[in-house]
Amino acid sequence: MRRRIVAGNWKMNLVFSEADDLVNGIAQALIECDLDDVEVVICPPFPYLELTSDIGEESDFSVGAQNVSKFDNGAYTGEISAKMLEDMNIYYCIVGHSERRKYFNETNEDIAEKVKRLFEVDITPIVCVGESLEQRESGNHFGIIKKQVVEGLFHLSNEQMENVIIAYEPIWAIGTGRTATSQQAQEIHSFIRGLVAEKYGKQTADNISILYGGSCNTQNAKELFAMPDVDGGLIGGASLKADDFVKIATSF
Ligand code: PEP
Helix, strand or coil: CCCEEEEEECCCCCCHHHHHHHHHHHHHHHHHCCCCCEEEEEECCHHHHHHHHHHHHCCCEEEEECCCCCCCCCCCCCCCCHHHHHHCCCCEEEECCHHHHHHCCCCHHHHHHHHHHHHHCCCEEEEEECCCHHHHHCCCHHHHHHHHHHHHHCCCCHHHHHCCEEEECCHHHCCCCCCCCHHHHHHHHHHHHHHHHHHHCHHHHHHCEEEEECCCCCCCHHHHHCCCCCCEEEECHHHHCHHHHHHHHCCC
16 A cells, blocks of 8 residues: 655664654654654664664554565574564564665665565565666666666565565765755656556556655655655654654655
8 A cells, every 4th residue: 555654764873862862752743743644664773673662652653674684594693684673573674775785785686685584574675776876977877776676676476566665765865965856756756666567567556655765854855745656755864853854754
């Protein structure tokens, strides 16, 4: 089912007391505004998942992880498995963020494996795709995004595909303060939906949620979310301020 979603990616920020303040601040801000049909997801670093999930049980948000191992279980020091996340009542997981592709050499094949592990335990993947500035300027961005979508996701069944969340995050807009225009976002979101329709049919394509990410903030969220194929946002920097994050969630 196509849903409106605003997800916060805290990345590798905050110590425990700051995380505690932020998650409580978000819970409080959510009480004060009446969010109707918007799903709010908070993706903190692994050590704060339990704290966030405990507060989430009493509040109106869900919790997601920022990464998962492509392996099932075993001798993989430092890795966190999908089963461990499931056991902690985590319902979402970001996969294939451009920072993981860049700094940890994650490939589309790795991402496909991670998505498989998540579906094995019914965790919804939030799969990130997006082009670099160089790729956009050379006109190659449609090809890059198509490859990411096809190689990362097209092994899925129809039913699984309907439950995937895709986040279009142009790398040149992440953490730079330079947002894609609403027209640029719409163009790529509609392109992605078209790819899904070609392989899985229009109904499946119409049912998936496609989020925009990249310097989305309280000033530009409304215009971006007004686009017909933009179903919400994956928010980095602005998700670290409770009021800003919740304001973005009210921007539909
Ligand atoms: C992100 O990293 O997912 C992101 C969208 O970051 P920012 O909002 O800070 O650009």
